[in-house]
Amino acid sequence: MRTLRRYYIPCLVVLLVLNPAVITASGKEPVPLDESRISSQTQACIGCHKTYTPGIVEDWLTSRHSKTLPSDAVKKPALQRRVSADNIPDGLSGYVVGCYECHSLNAEKHKDNFQHMGYKINVVVSPDDCRTCHPVEVKQYQESKKGNAIKNIMDNPVYHTLVETVDGVKRVENGKIVSYKPTDDTLRETCLGCHGTKVEVKGMKKVFTKMGEITVPDLTNWPNQGVGRENPDGSLGACTACHARHAFSIEVSRKPYTCGQCHLDPDVPAYNVYKASKHGNIFSSDYHAWNFDNVPWVIGKDFKAPTCATCHVSLLVSPDGNIVAERSHNFSSRLWVRLFGLIYSVPQPKTGDTTVIKNKDGLPLPSAFTGEPAYEYLLSREDQDNRFDKMKKVCVSCHSTNWTNGHFDKLDNTIKETNEMTLAATRLMAEAWEKGIEDKTNPFDEPIEQMWVKQWLFYSNSIRYASAMTGAQDYAAFKLGWWELTNNLMKMRDAIDTKGIIRKKAAENKSKKK
Amino acid sequence: MRTLRRYYIPCLVVLLVLNPAVITASGKEPVPLDESRISSQTQACIGCHKTYTPGIVEDWLTSRHSKTLPSDAVKKPALQRRVSADNIPDGLSGYVVGCYECHSLNAEKHKDNFQHMGYKINVVVSPDDCRTCHPVEVKQYQESKKGNAIKNIMDNPVYHTLVETVDGVKRVENGKIVSYKPTDDTLRETCLGCHGTKVEVKGMKKVFTKMGEITVPDLTNWPNQGVGRENPDGSLGACTACHARHAFSIEVSRKPYTCGQCHLDPDVPAYNVYKASKHGNIFSSDYHAWNFDNVPWVIGKDFKAPTCATCHVSLLVSPDGNIVAERSHNFSSRLWVRLFGLIYSVPQPKTGDTTVIKNKDGLPLPSAFTGEPAYEYLLSREDQDNRFDKMKKVCVSCHSTNWTNGHFDKLDNTIKETNEMTLAATRLMAEAWEKGIEDKTNPFDEPIEQMWVKQWLFYSNSIRYASAMTGAQDYAAFKLGWWELTNNLMKMRDAIDTKGIIRKKAAENKSKKK
């Protein structure tokens, strides 16, 4: 404790001197930073952290949070509001949103709450904390597939098997490949890096910092910013997956680079396809002249081509102020069909928690092994149409109805054909199983099975993305597209034929030896 | 018709109120928008479309077209001219280039012309329409390989077979892979997405829009912006492939992202190589300070490293105003050799239509199966030198002659060596054919054949691009380069050896059964 006090005392007495010039230069809000609007607790935080972790203090100083009183934020005209709460709790409404305002909320639920320099602080700020000012967004998010992303991968036995097969260390023991259970660390930097980890408090531990030794909660699977993270307060999700700490810049989350952290080639090449599309080209060439900060986001004025957020999330209005799309943090709310992560592309599920689905094979997959959709758990035709209409309203802000229909008719055909190409691979794999060439117990751990996985998880996905966006033909052709779909089938056929003969020969050799 | 009139009447009477503040903010032209310079027809278009497709109206408002009278454009000094016509038809010269000016041209040739709200409108604006003001560019373009891109792929039986093999749906029927003819939709989003589709008018159809039901031409293979598109007026090409509607920003077309829509890894990794090159690094790091709008484009003042357009298209001058390179929309006019899309790299062809070529095997390919060029159809040594000199003039604006020679000597060697590596693969494939391991009828549909395709279509291409640009060594080494070229040969050898034995064994088994 001696080492601690050495730093602790000066921190408390340090004067909060913030450089207003810098704030003016970086901040986009007209309101300059005003110390009287910062709570005394947050002032204390900053007093030390401007020395010990200056980067995040500076980052926060450029944020809208650092310059906005929640009490002002709720008074904005409906379309311009960035908070969805009608009332802000008294203690919070009169100060800007600083360190303490977020890191002290709902302390009773936070198993990661700890005594830190005289304050009770949560290490992890969760969606349930953000809910205080942004309840509509958090509700939408937690109902989405993203908000259920851990469960959707780890509580589904099929995907769980894929995860275990891929991520476990293999050792060669007596010439055999023996697979071990994946470690938490490896899960955290592969699948759960995006899907989210389970962050629990194991106890307390001492860490040696620039301030000396301090005692902090010992968290499992931390750090992690996966979209479906399970937090120490029991909530699901991580707003910081897209709204990077501590500037929480809407500009960052509206730019495609944010989505590109997870939606990448080869399994989810949304970002790669976007970049190579006409929309992506216009964005890359022209975005410096656009406004990524405006709410509502005005089509044609603020931007001239959509980013991911435009089509999937943001509140959009036309230049004359009419709403084109409502904001939604359920990222499927304008989507009728699922393009990736599935063996066959089928309509969106009714619920963000997809583990409730049961296909005719008895598995929590939205289609059977042979492609038949589990309709009962999927959107009705009418609901699909409603979602399609929401998306189409965005498209027709720039494109004619005829153009837009022609575009989506093509997508319909692509879904049908890529599903057929997956079915062809499924049939070949089934043949390999029937002939005893591979073993169906685990459908992911042998060479022909792995070709089957690539057929749907990489190639069909990629083609559907290229179809859904404008352009990026190489992702439908040579990159991860039809060339690979076709080549892969040939290789599967070849492997079955070759191994059929090899197997026979091996069996003969064995019987000869006897 | 009731639903239609409901919207139609208010449109006609709506006043054209354009927000001048925005136009000033986004526009680069000093001339502010002036309604008296907009034709009454275009005013009528905007009257409705600012409500129904506001994005494109806003986009056009930022364009040079929206603020320039053709009559002024032709008066500019020669080097600053952006139009190549000497005379503009009377009806067009006195108004800015608006909706109606482009979408009403040559109506008699346009099978896609239709009655729309009292006006006769073409759906598709074609190069033959753009020719009105830009005749030199259109002529150059239509003589280029790009302008003939549909024909060059679909009317060449070799490439056509590749397209059909790759893009057709395959089904597994009785254990056999059966390939079906590709659908138009899949062709449109793969090969023809870049090469261009054939857009024809099938008839008229009704579409339900925000305005109600309207009747519009029913177009095949639409939308599409492929470079060689066959248009409903019979012309070839799509200027919009590079000059994105409706801002037609020269900045966009001069930035590499535009070229990157089609010239991508793995078959045409020009953009990938550029990005990883020294030139691409300087562009990415520094372009915010450059001028992408200036005509002529001044070396060293407007930009400090070339983009694709610099070397291949743009009119370039030195800071003292001397012409370094003439503008050309025949993208091969500074190229002497072809690096991609061919089995062997050979000199540029004499004509943009490459289907006229006949090699010694009797096929429309610029070299024979064993690499011998079809010299008769290719540039003479002298013509190659002339083109090389044009390119070199660009290089030596920044690099010494010695440096530049050293650079291109390396390229010569690379072309030779990659051709040798392709020939090695060709020989192995021929061996596989001779031994009956694969069947030469279709050279693209079996595993060893597909390895052969990768040798030239992916790896040799990639290395040549890395050689032709400065740097991007990984595209010559491990990415899609020598590592793959070498590895691929080993795998081909291995497959032939393995299958030779397997085949023999299978034959034995068969004869035993008898």
Place this chain on the structure above:
Amino acid sequence: MRTLRRYYIPCLVVLLVLNPAVITASGKEPVPLDESRISSQTQACIGCHKTYTPGIVEDWLTSRHSKTLPSDAVKKPALQRRVSADNIPDGLSGYVVGCYECHSLNAEKHKDNFQHMGYKINVVVSPDDCRTCHPVEVKQYQESKKGNAIKNIMDNPVYHTLVETVDGVKRVENGKIVSYKPTDDTLRETCLGCHGTKVEVKGMKKVFTKMGEITVPDLTNWPNQGVGRENPDGSLGACTACHARHAFSIEVSRKPYTCGQCHLDPDVPAYNVYKASKHGNIFSSDYHAWNFDNVPWVIGKDFKAPTCATCHVSLLVSPDGNIVAERSHNFSSRLWVRLFGLIYSVPQPKTGDTTVIKNKDGLPLPSAFTGEPAYEYLLSREDQDNRFDKMKKVCVSCHSTNWTNGHFDKLDNTIKETNEMTLAATRLMAEAWEKGIEDKTNPFDEPIEQMWVKQWLFYSNSIRYASAMTGAQDYAAFKLGWWELTNNLMKMRDAIDTKGIIRKKAAENKSKKK
């Protein structure tokens, strides 16, 4: 000589008229260009080169070199200094750093020095020349692995064999693949493009330029900007690898695109991983508002997320002016462990020249075939900790100590597990050798061996990068990660089993024939 004089005379009399408007527009220095500060020799250079290679003259005009007197540069406060020399030679201190100041240094050592228009000019400016003003940086650099990059690849028999195996032309002769020695040109555009070539003077040669015929040194392996280049003055390195000529912009070298020229997927996917990481996302989204030119570089003020340079090179201070990290041009000075280019990841070596290492197999590799580190040549635990602490000081400028520890604990586990996955592949390859399926003489030239190479050179590397940076999960999962690591082992096992039987069969067939 007639042609030469024609151009030469006008050059000498041409007046140096530099456009001050442009300089002000582009330059970041307050000091305007002042001709009296340009040496007469450099004025003569510019007199011609502004006509003959205007691009580089304009580039230089935007540089700090063109506006700074070394005598002023040395007087700056210590933290703001960009030169590390305490004294500048008299002849150089009073003029800005122009063409002649750099291209005439140490002429006696430069075998590439030649008579050029009355001046003695070096073609290649080497680190030993830059050392005049930047001695600390050059010393650090030449002690680094980068500075020894040619030697480390070409004088190490293992890597040399890999290079020769990959880069040599292969011909199919009598059905056999015969590999030839790589040509210098191909080495220069593959491995040595990044590692650096040996540039020697073969003699003099005539080149025909815009000025007529001139005589210049005939250099081998030129042009090249590889990091470890061997220069005609005997020195190692190329500062221009990162500091692009002739603006030498610190902005360019601090942006990740510079590192991305060589540190690319699949063998060194540092740049790819960075782009897809949270840090990369914030950089891409927000960098337009940052200051890449400031020295020292202020965390939180000048930038809000690190680039490559931040963590590995730059002098960093906190907003209150405290040093967070010293500048170092030995890029390993904050690194304790090596992540790429090795069979197994082990601690950093004691010396930048890694050819001095000897593992227990007697080879200059930092670990044995089975993974055992050659500890004697590697950093001690204490030295590793010192370097780790340097890096961690950067991290904790934004992240808590707890967060940072959790991050690096994960990396430790990843290194352990990827080494195990490599070892599994090594064991399988050893089995293939033992069974005579492949031949160990050259461990890089057969299919199973090439799978082994991919295990460590591509996949393990990629996962470690994804682990070391924040995010980029796809590079640890499906892109080049665990999916591939696992899949590859299965394929190796499969190939050994299949070929074992095939080999047996082939042997039987042979004996039957006898």
